[in-house]
Amino acid sequence: MNVKAALVFLLLPLSGLAQTIQLENGAFKVAGWHPDRAATPADWSSIFAVSVAQPQAAPMLGTYSVEDGTLVFRPRFPLAAGVRYRAVFEATGFPRTEAFFDGPERADLPATKIVGIYPSTDVLPSNTLRMYIYFSAAMSRGEAWDHIHVLDENGAPIELPFLVVDQELWDPTYQRLTLLFDPGRIKRGLVLNEQLGPPITEGKRYALVIDGQWRDARGLPLSRGFRKTFQGGPPDRNPPLLNLWRVSTPKAGSLDPLVITFPKPMDYGMVQRLIEVPGVSGSVVVDRQETEWRFTPSEPWKAGDYRLLVNASLEDISGNRINRAFDVDRSKLAADRSSEATGSLPFSVR
Amino acid sequence: MRTKSVAFSRLATGMFFVAGLAFSATPAVGPTSGKADLKSAGQLAFGPNGVLFVGDAVGAAVYAIETGDTKPAQTAPAVDIKGINEKIGSMLGTMPDQILINDIKVNPISKKIYLSVSRGRGPDGIPVILRIDNTGKLQEFPLDNVKYSMVPLPDAPESKPDAAPRKTPEGMGAGNPRAWTITDMSFVDGKVVVAGVSNEEFSSDLRSIPYPFKEAVTGTKNVEIWHSQHGRYESRSPIRTFIPYTIDKQEFILATYACTPLVKMPVSALKPGAKVEGDTIAELGVHNTPLEMIPYRKQGHDYLLVANSIRGIMKVNVDNLGSYKPIVPKNDACKSSREPEVSVRDGMKSCGIDAGGTPFETLKELKGVYQMAKADESHVLLLQDSAGVETVNFNAGNAGIYTPEIKGTLDLKTIALP
Numbered sequence: 133m134n135v136k137a138a139l140v141f142l143l144l145p146l147s148g149l150a151q152t153i154q155l156e157n158g159a160f161k162v163a164g165w166h167p168d169r170a171a172t173p174a175d176w177s178s179i180f181a182v183s184v185a186q187p188q189a190a191p192m193l194g195t196y197s198v199e200d201g202t203l204v205f206r207p208r209f210p211l212a213a214g215v216r217y218r219a220v221f222e223a224t225g226f227p228r229t230e231a232f233f234d235g236p237e238r239a240d241l242p243a244t245k246i247v248g249i250y251p252s253t254d255v256l257p258s259n260t261l262r263m264y265i266y267f268s269a270a271m272s273r274g275e276a277w278d279h280i281h282v283l284d285e286n287g288a289p290i291e292l293p294f295l296v297v298d299q300e301l302w303d304p305t306y307q308r309l310t311l312l313f314d315p316g317r318i319k320r321g322l323v324l325n326e327q328l329g330p331p332i333t334e335g336k337r338y339a340l341v342i343d344g345q346w347r348d349a350r351g352l353p354l355s356r357g358f359r360k361t362f363q364g365g366p367p368d369r370n371p372p373l374l375n376l377w378r379v380s381t382p383k384a385g386s387l388d389p390l391v392i393t394f395p396k397p398m399d400y401g402m403v404q405r406l407i408e409v410p411g412v413s414g415s416v417v418v419d420r421q422e423t424e425w426r427f428t429p430s431e432p433w434k435a436g437d438y439r440l441l442v443n444a445s446l447e448d449i450s451g452n453r454i455n456r457a458f459d460v461d462r463s464k465l466a467a468d469r470s471s472e473a474t475g476s477l478p479f480s481v482r
Numbered sequence: 483m484r485t486k487s488v489a490f491s492r493l494a495t496g497m498f499f500v501a502g503l504a505f506s507a508t509p510a511v512g513p514t515s516g517k518a519d520l521k522s523a524g525q526l527a528f529g530p531n532g533v534l535f536v537g538d539a540v541g542a543a544v545y546a547i548e549t550g551d552t553k554p555a556q557t558a559p560a561v562d563i564k565g566i567n568e569k570i571g572s573m574l575g576t577m578p579d580q581i582l583i584n585d586i587k588v589n590p591i592s593k594k595i596y597l598s599v600s601r602g603r604g605p606d607g608i609p610v611i612l613r614i615d616n617t618g619k620l621q622e623f624p625l626d627n628v629k630y631s632m633v634p635l636p637d638a639p640e641s642k643p644d645a646a647p648r649k650t651p652e653g654m655g656a657g658n659p660r661a662w663t664i665t666d667m668s669f670v671d672g673k674v675v676v677a678g679v680s681n682e683e684f685s686s687d688l689r690s691i692p693y694p695f696k697e698a699v700t701g702t703k704n705v706e707i708w709h710s711q712h713g714r715y716e717s718r719s720p721i722r723t724f725i726p727y728t729i730d731k732q733e734f735i736l737a738t739y740a741c742t743p744l745v746k747m748p749v750s751a752l753k754p755g756a757k758v759e760g761d762t763i764a765e766l767g768v769h770n771t772p773l774e775m776i777p778y779r780k781q782g783h784d785y786l787l788v789a790n791s792i793r794g795i796m797k798v799n800v801d802n803l804g805s806y807k808p809i810v811p812k813n814d815a816c817k818s819s820r821e822p823e824v825s826v827r828d829g830m831k832s833c834g835i836d837a838g839g840t841p842f843e844t845l846k847e848l849k850g851v852y853q854m855a856k857a858d859e860s861h862v863l864l865l866q867d868s869a870g871v872e873t874v875n876f877n878a879g880n881a882g883i884y885t886p887e888i889k890g891t892l893d894l895k896t897i898a899l900p
Contacts, residue, residue: 184577186572209601273654305646
């Protein structure tokens with residue numbers, strides 16, 4: 133080994149060793165480089181730039197210091213969850229070094245997701261009136277229509293069959309969005325129905341696609357999108373008839389559920405709240421693609437005669453009310469419920 | 483096909499908060515030096531000698547920061563900052579959608595621009611004050627070591643930082659009732675006037691706090707107005723924006739509410755525990771929320787510039803405002819019309835009117851203006867959405883009730899007063 137080679141060998145660890153940028157306890161550090169005495173704090177921001185990893189990002193506010201011979205940048209504010217940061221070290225005579233760091237995990241709350249789309253059945257009558265999208269947490273407002281898509285059987289997007297209104301139909305907690313199929317296309321004899329046909333065509337296949345870019349009330353996107361495929365079925369213009377409901381009665385002294393089976397799916401939102409057993413408290417589960425209503429009492433059943441009270445506003449998925457079809461009497465579409473009669477079904481617990 | 487709003491229910495449903503008198507007879511703090519430990523930075527107002535009042539709704543307090551920014555300038559700098567939310571986001575080390583610009587005011591002495599910002603949308607959003615100097619440079623105005631005083635706001639709604647955002651007729655509102663404490667703030671005739679709600683019956687509230695601060699001041703009992711579009715008296719709807727206004731040498735508050743009645747009330751009536759009745763002098767349009775209002779004078783005429791959620795920017799001629807007759811209930815039946823506890827319906831149809839009071843024009847070229855501040859005698863500063871938004875949607879704020887939903891980027895620019 134000659135002298136020159138030995139010098140090179142000796143110098144390498146001093147200047148040629150790659151500098152690394154480290155993130156420790158919220159502070160960015162350049163390891164393996166000793167700040168030149170000639171460099172002043174005014175130079176440090178050009179030597180070591182830290183920013184959000186976005187094009188043309190302005191430098192992040194913070195302070196530079198030299199601690200134990202290491203250049204340190206302390207951001208003014210704690211690193212934000214879900215944000216990626218870029219740190220670039222670039223000093224004369226040293227290789228440019230770039231490193232990326234992620235802010236802390238969003239550990240506080242899980243991402244919001246879609247927990248259900250109703251009707252859950254795969255065959256929707258061509259005159260289906262509503263769909264509900266349920267979310268696990270409150271959603272943002274005003275961007276629903278950008279994230280809801282309906283595809284035809286070839287996967288091509290079609291014009292939304294829903295009544296697209298700026299005032300989105302949210303529940304008070306912003307966790308349920310109601311989609312109304314355009315009533316003008318459902319009702320026979322109306323111009324839209326005659327020109328465009330019903331929103332769902334019998335026999336055709338569709339996919340309702342919700343993309344994951346939809347933001348929740350915190351401004352964060354959904355954990356993932358959602359896809360529901362369905363087929364158009366024949367229109368249903370028959371009012372639900374109570375005498376076709378099957379009632380399975382529980383045994384006295386048990387906590388068994390009272391089970392009602394419907395011959396066709398009912399409106400998911402309504403069926404949960406418009407059927408009750410007067411004098412008995414308990415919880416309701418709607419199951420089997422909205423053809424089953426199960427009521428579990430909070431106290432064991434007592435033997436005796438009961439009745440099931442059904443609010444006549446209850447609708448099937450085509451908007452047909454108990455004993456009254458949807459497109460028979462238009463003027464009563466939004467009739468107030470106070471004047472409605474109720475239906476009742478007697479049952480006995482033995 | 484995009485159809486306009488189907489339904490527009492009126493007041494937020496079920497706005498009842500438990501009373502918690504945490505601040506009875508609390509003295510004010512300061513003047514002192516050190517860290518002004520704000521919990522939120524919302525509404526801003528300038529007082530004498532460069533004092534910046536910062537409304538801290540979440541902390542239920544008003545801070546008076548002595549900025550020392552007292553070097554006079556005649557004209558405001560011409561500002562044109564595209565994507566200011568992106569710029570602020572990267573300065574504060576986060577994404578632009580995590581930046582809420584809560585208010586903008588111009589120091590009337592130095593003409594420097596002050597912005598109150600939340601860094602983070604959630605309940606843990608960090609309050610930040612930023613300043614733009616006369617060369618257009620944007621910097622933080624740190625509150626770590628400042629001379630300040632602070633006055634608590636008694637009877638503020640209870641703080642529930644983790645409460646989910648709540649639905650209101652205007653959009654999502656802050657879930658934390660405390661964020662509703664301050665909706666606007668001004669310095670009038672030696673007093674800081676704070677509009678918002680108090681926990682007592684969730685009333686619309688105006689507090690008038692003499693400065694320098696001495697002790698906490700309870701608000702008015704409530705502020706009641708005849709809202710002719712709704713055909714009833716209202717005392718629960720909070721004032722959305724207001725300005726001090728002198729009419730015939732007397733100081734008034736000109737206030738607007740959701741659905742845009744323009745209401746006048748004398749400052750002298752704002753006394754602790756007093757019930758204040760505001761005179762509705764104009765109706766500027768239903769289904770609309772006023773965002774900001776500034777008065778100005780041009781070519782011998784008096785105007786108000788009103789930024790709105792769905793009705794664009796209105797230039798309202800207010801010459802002879804003193805001679806406007808109040809819009810009053812038409813008859814005794816209307817007179818007894820009061821808003822119900824939880825309002826879901828309008829008042830009596832026969833009691834309402836559609837619009838009226840004062841002539842205005844809508845400036846169609848100005849769309850998506852979320853904030854406005856008077857820059858100097860002939861200029862106004864606008865914070866505008868680049869997407870040309872016609873209808874402003876609201877999301878939950880964390881230093882106030884609402885924050886507008888941003889569709890494009892936010893641009894800050896100076897224009898000549900129209």
